[in-house]
Amino acid sequence: MYKASVRVTLRPSILDPQGKTTHHALENLGFDRVERVRIGKFVEMWIDERTEEEAERAARAACERLLANPVMENFEISVKKI
Amino acid sequence: MYKASVRVTLRPSILDPQGKTTHHALENLGFDRVERVRIGKFVEMWIDERTEEEAERAARAACERLLANPVMENFEISVKKI
Numbered sequence: 684m685y686k687a688s689v690r691v692t693l694r695p696s697i698l699d700p701q702g703k704t705t706h707h708a709l710e711n712l713g714f715d716r717v718e719r720v721r722i723g724k725f726v727e728m729w730i731d732e733r734t735e736e737e738a739e740r741a742a743r744a745a746c747e748r749l750l751a752n753p754v755m756e757n758f759e760i761s762v763k764k765i
Numbered sequence: 766m767y768k769a770s771v772r773v774t775l776r777p778s779i780l781d782p783q784g785k786t787t788h789h790a791l792e793n794l795g796f797d798r799v800e801r802v803r804i805g806k807f808v809e810m811w812i813d814e815r816t817e818e819e820a821e822r823a824a825r826a827a828c829e830r831l832l833a834n835p836v837m838e839n840f841e842i843s844v845k846k847i
Contacts, residue, residue, distance in 0.1 A: 684800070700806075705808070705819070714827055721808070721809045724807055725804070726804050729799070730799050
């Protein structure tokens with residue numbers, strides 16, 4: 684069994700109103716050293732494959748077909764045996 | 766300048782309907798080796814502090830005060846110089 688951790692982030696050119704709102708909220712709380720905030724998704728998948736390569740391939744296919752929107756988002760995957 | 770990457774995940778005992786829905790959608794797409802899906806947030810913050818320790822401390826405080834709900838969520842932070 685493998686666990687794939689996927690970080691889905693907005694592409695740099697895409698506006699992020701949720702991140703901007705969070706940034707303002709942090710400023711209002713006194714966090715004046717925070718310059719910028721971007722918000723994405725963090726997806727964990729437990730995958731029952733035999734090898735790390737197969738688990739990584741399944742995770743990548745899941746991102747391409749469902750989890751990430753390739754027009755607006757990038758994704759990074761890390762897989763570990765559990 | 767430092768970049769803090771924060772993974773906010775639901776505590777294991779908390780139900781995750783969004784993850785369940787995503788799991789079903791993956792099953793319908795033929796991903797029958799995916800056993801479980803959990804969905805969290807991925808927050809990136811650019812922090813203008815002098816040391817990695819100060820940046821990490823600011824990121825942790827931001828999580829405790831705003832980004833994570835301690836009743837339902839855990840968070841992990843990684844900080845790197847940029």
